[in-house]
Amino acid sequence: MELRDSEAAPPTLGVGMVGYAFMGAAHSQGWRTVGRVFDLPLRPVLAAIGGRDPAAVRSAADKHGWAVAETDWRALVARDDVQLVDVCTPGDSHAEIAIAALEAGKHVLCEKPLANSVAEAEAMVAAAERARRNGQLAMVGFNYRRVPALSYARRLIAEGRLGTLRHVRVTYLQDWLVDPGFPLTWRLEREHAGSGALGDLGAHIVDLAQYLAGELLVGVSAQLETFVRERPRLEGASAGPTASGGTRRGPVTVDDAAVFTGRLTSGALATFEATRMATGRKNALRLEINGEYGSLAFDLERLNELSFHDHHEPATTAGFRRILVTEAEHPYLGAWWPPGHALGYEHTFAHQARDLVEAIASGTDPVPSFADGLQVQRVLAAVEESAHKSAVYTPVQAVQAEVR
16 A cells, blocks of 8 residues: 555654764664654664774674664764764763764764863864754753653743742762772773763763753852772783782772752752762662742652652641653653553653654754753863862853753
8 A cells, every 4th residue: 555645754864873882772772762652753764883893883783773883983974874973982082073973964962971071062062053054953962851750840840830949959879889899991081081970970960950940050069089099900811910910900080979069040059969889879860859839859760750749738738749750741751651651761762862853853953952061061160170179169151041
C-alpha cells in the first residue's frame, strides 16, 4: 500500500557522534529510541560514530546501531550524511570539535560541562552565535532537565506555587572514588577533565538549581578537597613496576569534593554539595526548594516522584505529599506508557534528542544553549576562585539576564 503525501516519512537528520563510552552509550540510546516514541518533524539517522580506537569504535557502532565507524573526528564532521554532531568526548576536546562542526555547517549537541575553562566556553558561544546566523543550532546536554518530574517542578515554580523562593539546596553524591586503588583515569586529570566532582557533578546541580528557580547565581563561597592525592596509573603492564617494586602512581589534579553556598538574583540562598567520595551513595542527586507558599523536593533514585508541600493547607493535614509524575499531562509522558508505568535514566536522553530535533525543524533556539553552558562554566570558575581564596565570597560574571 502506497503512502499518501500527507503520510510520507519526514526528512532525515543524519547524526554523527564523537565518543563511544558511557555518555556515548547513553546518547546512542536516546537517538536510537526518540523517533520510535515521538512523532518528529525530522527522522534521526545514526550515520556515524567516531573514536580513536578502531576495534572499540567498531564494536560500539555494531552494539548501538551506528552505520559507520570513524577513527578521525574530522572525517566524521566532514561527512555529507552528517547534519548534526553530538560531542561525547572528555572536556578537553569539546571546544575544538564543537567549533569545527559549527564552522562546517553542522548543528551541535555537546555534553556538559560545556568546556574545561571559561575561555573555551566563550569561544564556543561565539562560534554558536556565528553559526546561528547561517541556521546552525547548538545545545549543551544537561539531561536532568529532561526528567519529567523536574520539568514539572519547573512549571509549578514558574506558576508561582511556591511564591517567593527562599532556599535552594542540592546535593549530588557518588562513591566510585572511595577506593584509593581506583586507577588514575582521565576524569582525575585536570588537563583532560577541567575539574573533578565540581565539573562532573557540580555542573549538573548548578544548572538544575538555576533552571528550577528561574534565576541565576550571582555569587558563591566555596571549599574544594582532594582526599586521595595519588592513584595507580593506567599505563598497562608495559609500564612495569617502579624501582621499589610498587605500582606506578600519578598525582590527582582535580577535586574529589566541592561544597559551596550561593545567592540567587532574588536574594534566595542556595547550598550545593558534589562529591565522588560519599561511601554508599551511587548516584544520589537530591534537591529541595523552599518558598513562602510551599516546598518541592526530588530524589533521583525515585525519579518518577515529586514531593510537594502546600503551606496554605491547615496544619492539621499539611505535609509533603507524593506526586507520581507519570500522567500523560506531565512533561514528555504523553508519548510513553499508561499512568503509573515508570521511566528511567535513559529516557532523559530521548527527551533531550526530541527537544533538539524539534528546535532544528522549527528554527528556534534550543535550550539550554551554549550561552547557558557558559554561565554554568562561570559559576564553576567562581567556585574554584573562592576555594583558592579560603572561601571568600566571589561574584559570578553574568552571561544573560534570565534562565530558559
